[in-house]
Amino acid sequence: MSVTNNRSSSIRTFITDVNCMYDNGEEDSNLSIFNNTLIGGNTTYPPDPQYIEAKNSGDCWAVTSTFTLKIVDETSHTDIGKVDFTENDGYDGTSSNPDVIDVDIDNTGDTATITVTVEAT
Secondary structure, eight states: OEEEEOSSSOEEEEEEEEESBOOTTGGGOOGGGGTTEEEOTTEEESSSOOOOOBOOSGGGTTOOEEEEEEEEETTTOOEEEEEEEEESSSEEEEESOTTTEEEEEEOOSSSOEEEEEEOOO
16 A cells, blocks of 8 residues: 655545554554654655555454545645545445545455555645
8 A cells, every 4th residue: 555645745644443454564564654644745655555454364254354544634734534445355445535535446466556646736
């Protein structure tokens, strides 16, 4: 997963509502790198996409994995929007502000690719 900020000003991202996702290096997944993260203007973070992995065993067997990416304007501290992600046999993402926050998910191949782009205003 990566986040591209096409605005001239910085944004800050937050991860909330996490359910059945590996994190902090478990299974090489590191969702937390997007939590309380400052992303400068006209920048993609991280430069190489971060691997994230849904849990599908134990208490998470047959449970839809979820997380939310919240995006805030760093200067005004106003919400730009959020993306609610689900994973159940492939990732899906729904933007609360699709005119500004684009979500591109490619579920083909062994590993899905998730790109979130915050458009210039």
